[in-house]
Each structure stands twice: as C-alpha cells, then as structure tokens.
Amino acid sequence: MAVDVILGLQWGDEGKGKIVDFLAEKYDLVCRFQGGPNAGHTLKIDGRKYVLHTIPSGIFRPEITNVIGNGVVLDPFTMVKELQSLDAADVDYHSRLLVSKKAHLIIPTHRYLDAASESAKGHSKIGSTLKGIGPAYMDKTGRNGLRIGDMLASDFESRYKAIKTKHLGLVNLYPHIDFDLEGEEERFFTSIERIRNLRYINSEYFINNALNDGKKILAEGAQGSMLDIDFGTYPYVTSSNTITAGVCSGLGVAPSKIREVIGIAKAYCTRVGSGPFPTELNDETGEKLRVAGSEFGSTTGRPRRCGWIDIPQLLYTIMLNGVTQVIITKLDVLDTFDHIDVCTAYGYDNLITDELPFDIVNIPIEPQYENHAGWNQSLEGIVNFENLPEKAQLYIHHLQKLLKTKISMVSTGPEREKLLAVN
Numbered sequence: 001m002a003v004d005v006i007l008g009l010q011w012g013d014e015g016k017g018k019i020v021d022f023l024a025e026k027y028d029l030v031c032r033f034q035g036g037p038n039a040g041h042t043l044k045i046d047g048r049k050y051v052l053h054t055i056p057s058g059i060f061r062p063e064i065t066n067v068i069g070n071g072v073v074l075d076p077f078t079m080v081k082e083l084q085s086l087d088a089a090d091v092d093y094h095s096r097l098l099v100s101k102k103a104h105l106i107i108p109t110h111r112y113l114d115a116a117s118e119s120a121k122g123h124s125k126i127g128s129t130l131k132g133i134g135p136a137y138m139d140k141t142g143r144n145g146l147r148i149g150d151m152l153a154s155d156f157e158s159r160y161k162a163i164k165t166k167h168l169g170l171v172n173l174y175p176h177i178d179f180d181l182e183g184e185e186e187r188f189f190t191s192i193e194r195i196r197n198l199r200y201i202n203s204e205y206f207i208n209n210a211l212n213d214g215k216k217i218l219a220e221g222a223q224g225s226m227l228d229i230d231f232g233t234y235p236y237v238t239s240s241n242t243i244t245a246g247v248c249s250g251l252g253v254a255p256s257k258i259r260e261v262i263g264i265a266k267a268y269c270t271r272v273g274s275g276p277f278p279t280e281l282n283d284e285t286g287e288k289l290r291v292a293g294s295e296f297g298s299t300t301g302r303p304r305r306c307g308w309i310d311i312p313q314l315l316y317t318i319m320l321n322g323v324t325q326v327i328i329t330k331l332d333v334l335d336t337f338d339h340i341d342v343c344t345a346y347g348y349d350n351l352i353t354d355e356l357p358f359d360i361v362n363i364p365i366e367p368q369y370e371n372h373a374g375w376n377q378s379l380e381g382i383v384n385f386e387n388l389p390e391k392a393q394l395y396i397h398h399l400q401k402l403l404k405t406k407i408s409m410v411s412t413g414p415e416r417e418k419l420l421a422v423n
C-alpha cells in the first residue's frame, strides 16, 4: 500500500494533531518523521485535552501502531512525561509504540547549547523552543550524534561523556548563562532507564515490510513548511525538513510510495517565535484572533503572532509539498469577525507578485488584500458543510479557487468530531 502524509502549510500549530487523530482510524500505522519536542500537537477527546510532543497522534486509537521515525530527535525526559500522561489516561501503548533505533537523542548539553546560542543572539534570536533541537540536528549532520540504538550499547556512558565534553567546550564560546547541568543529567539518566523497555526497531524495515503487507500508513509532520530548514524563512526556521521530502529521509520510504499529501492550514495564520510574517496584524484585530483562537503555544505557552491567511505563502508550500488536498482548521475562530481579509499577492521591489522573495527577512512586503464579509454567526452544532452559513461556505470555496487545490475538510472546533467534509 502507500503512505499518506499530513503536514502543516504555515508556521506550525495548524491543528495537525487533531487531524491526525481523526484520520488515524483509516490507517494501520501513524509515523512521525521529523522534529522533536519542539512540537506540541493538541488532541481533544471526550472533553479531555492531551498535548503530544514526540509520540505520534495516532496513540489514542487502540488498534493503531505508532512509530517514531529515524528523522526524529528524541528527548528522554519529555518522552517520559508524555508516557506518564498516557498512563494517567489509561492508554495502553506498550505494544503499539515503536521507536527507530536511528532516531537521534537530545542530551542535556544540547539544550544548554540551544539556550546559550539563543541568548548570545540578542535581538536576532530565532525564538527557539529551547528544546535542544538545533544542536541535536547539528550533531547528527556533523556526525557526532548519539542515536537511540546507542543507548542500548555497553559503552553508552563513555560516548555520552565524550560528546558532553565537546559541548562544554562550545558552551564556553558564548556568554555565561545559568544551566543546572548536574540536575538535568540526573533527570536524563533516570529517564533513559525508564524508556529502556520501550520497543526499539529498525523502523525502515518495519515500515517497508508493512507497506509490502498492504498496510496503510499515515506520516505525521511536525512544525510547518515555512519552518523548513531549506525552504522556510531562513534563518528563522527549525533544523529539519518539514516538507514531504522529509517523509522519505525521516522514515526510509521511497518517493514513489507517497500517495495523498494532506496540507493543513488555519483559516487565518499564526507564527510563534521571531522571523518574517507578511500578514501579521499588530493591532486589535490580531489581538482578537489571538483571543478567539486561544493562540498560545502548546509547548512553550508563548502568545502566537496572528494575521490573515496568506495565499502566496500557501501556494508556495502547496507547490513544495505536492499537496493533493487541503484541510482548513479553526474556521470557527472567524465567527465574530465583520470582515475577513485574504492576502492574494505581495508588493515589493515595485512588483505585485505571488512569488516569495529570496530575502524575505529583509525585504518589506506590502500584502495585497481582498476583503470579505464575515458570517457573524456561531458554527457550534453544525455537522454538515452545507449547513454552514452561506458566507462561510463561500469563504472556503473562494480559498479553494485561489489555492487551486481541493479543500477536503473544514475543522470547526478543537474536538475530535468537529470536522466537516467539503463537497
């Protein structure tokens, strides 16, 4: 069978977790292919809220196997906390949660380096989640990293010490920051002990064997395409390939195995952390979006920056990902807006264009807006797309036309069941 992909088309937090949890039912395996505990995927099931960071969002479906792929960087401490929250919710994951031996480990000094490097950047800081993501991927590509499989080796501690010593040399290059290394190391080794009895696998074989056996696989992306290390708003990005290409390298599946690419986008747009955001609203409308959408980070609690939906940005990420269908989330957040704006083009360098400039960080962009009347009505209780207010339907159909891509579903609330199929 084939691999379908769910990934974010904006700057993250599009509602990927909710959609993966909803659609997981149709699959045999849900596999995370990149990122690490910088992600925060929120699920609302039977009135309870869960936030997953490393564990795939198919874990609440008892019949589904969940794989943490080789492309992921894993922090044992965050992992233990997530497992504890699953235990508290009586989720039996022991036979259904598998971890690639080739996934990389985040060790305490990765977080130390992340914090020291961000602090040294001053005003040009990335706004990292400080989970050690950048330094862990640097060690991976620098060929110094420790992998999950190494954790099981007899010389693990001496390899850990060697890399820690290297990191401490690097930390000294930055101005001093406080970091309780001793305490963090104690937590790290305790956590390693607690995750030792998880199931570790050669995930590339496991996944390809599953495909050969006719199993259906859903690949779950983290972050968003605008945070991609190659195509995002560099350097204000994360350190992995968040686009469809990351599925191949992050799970070990061939491009020919990928079928549907489901791109998730909010009905407006948000970003957390620093960097360019052409449609950002630094006014009361932006504040209204933040309050209506509860736009505060799932991982760090930071307020998210808010703005209108950006069609050039979405056309760019639809192109990069080969998106075959789009799901629009958080439509209900626009319920109380008299007017809704849609950015259809960018103005810069005396041009009106829908192409993103290379130097998006420094070139001032003048978004060109279309104005739409809002529907000013609650979407609560509406279970069919056809029963949405006419203006809400028009908004979705209009977006579909602008995006030149099928909008297959619309989400109208955080709860699992609040998802309407678009005809």
Ligand code: GDP
Pocket: 008, 012, 013, 014, 015, 016, 017, 018, 039, 040, 041, 042, 043, 044, 293, 294, 297, 298, 329, 330, 331, 332, 333, 411, 412, 413, 414, 415
């Ligand atoms: P992810 O990182 O892409 O999984 O998204 P997050 O979980 O970080 O952020 C999405 C937030 O929006 C979470 O708090 C979700 O519970 C919530 N959410 C998801 N879909 C909807 C929706 O359709 N409407 C509303 N109001 N909230 C939603």
Ligand code: IMO
Pocket: 008, 011, 012, 013, 014, 038, 039, 040, 041, 126, 127, 128, 129, 130, 131, 133, 134, 221, 222, 223, 224, 227, 236, 237, 238, 239, 272, 273, 274, 298
């Ligand atoms: P999910 O999967 C939103 C942002 C950070 C920062 C930049 C780099 O929940 O959508 P990093 O910690 O990777 O060094 O941070 O990327 N960022 C996210 N923003 N959602 C996420 O994940 C994010 N993961 C990282 O805020 O600007």
Ligand code: MG
Pocket: 012, 013, 014, 039, 040, 041, 042, 298, 299
């Ligand atoms: Mg999130």
